[in-house]
Amino acid sequence: xxxxxxxxxxxxxxVFNMVKRFLQINHQLSESxxxxxxxxxxxxxxxxxxxxxxxxxxxxGTVSGQLLCEYVLRAESGATDTFGTDFGADxxxxxxxxxxxxxxxxxxxxxxxxxx
Numbered sequence: 001x002x003x004x005x006x007x008x009x010x011x012x013x014x015v016f017n018m019v020k021r022f023l024q025i026n027h028q029l030s031e032s033x034x035x036x037x038x039x040x041x042x043x044x045x046x047x048x049x050x051x052x053x054x055x056x057x058x059x060x061g062t063v064s065g066q067l068l069c070e071y072v073l074r075a076e077s078g079a080t081d082t083f084g085t086d087f088g089a090d091x092x093x094x095x096x097x098x099x100x101x102x103x104x105x106x107x108x109x110x111x112x113x114x115x116x
Contacts, residue, residue: 067087
């Protein structure tokens with residue numbers, strides 16, 4: 001079954017629902033609140049693709065998914081400036097894993113996956 005995305009085509013519905021559960025949002029969001037949350041998720045995805053892993057899927061149960069949830073939590077409280085400090089080691093590890101997998105794949109060392 002294919003994952004649906006938001007109207008702008010940026011946030012898969014499974015990722016949106018994962019973040020919503022993480023933030024403990026149990027009520028129906030208004031259209032503007034939903035768009036605001038989707039914008040924060042899309043911003044976090046772009047940031048993490050740039051900093052950590054360009055191929056991250058942000059699927060539930062992955063490191064990239066958890067990092068995205070933490071990013072959005074900070075975005076909701078206006079504290080994204082603390083994210084890099086709080087999760088710097090995780091971001092470095094994600095980037096190193098991605099680069100190692102990309103190098104291994106380029107050298108033909110089997111099916112190397114980044115684990116995102």
